[in-house]
Amino acid sequence: MSKVIYTGAFVDSKDLERKLEEYGVERTKLWRQIQDTHVTFQFRPKEVDETLFGLPVDIRVIGYGVNPQNEGLLVEVTCANETVQKLCDKVEVPHITLSVSEDGKPVNTRYVGFAPIKTPFIIRGVYDAFRG
Numbered sequence: 001m002s003k004v005i006y007t008g009a010f011v012d013s014k015d016l017e018r019k020l021e022e023y024g025v026e027r028t029k030l031w032r033q034i035q036d037t038h039v040t041f042q043f044r045p046k047e048v049d050e051t052l053f054g055l056p057v058d059i060r061v062i063g064y065g066v067n068p069q070n071e072g073l074l075v076e077v078t079c080a081n082e083t084v085q086k087l088c089d090k091v092e093v094p095h096i097t098l099s100v101s102e103d104g105k106p107v108n109t110r111y112v113g114f115a116p117i118k119t120p121f122i123i124r125g126v127y128d129a130f131r132g
Helices: 014-020 082-089 106-111
Strands: 004-010 036-044 056-066 072-080 095-100 115-131
Touching: 014 115, 036 082, 036 115, 072 082, 072 106, 095 106
Parallel strands: none
Antiparallel strands: 004 036, 004 115, 036 095, 056 072, 056 115, 072 095
């Protein structure tokens, strides 16, 4: 089995794009669109409970931000499973990176100045991992 690079709440990028349009969130797309849209919980974790993968997670989109390097969403994450919720709660600035510039790094989306969106909405995600 391959090594887990990061865990998080993954959402369908096409579904997210539809919701952003539906709720009137105007985007400024950058050079590279992120295909595996997610909220990162753990980066290079030492231990992972893989039995939790696939659990549903609710992601409430509350803000949007863009700068020359990163475009993303400010979110609030909730999960009925207590263990996954604890992982969510440890994230200092929960966010989803939507796109980055040629030299932008998704990890830096947390520093984008987020503005509240007019109508916050919820999108369903699943707890899972990205493997290298």
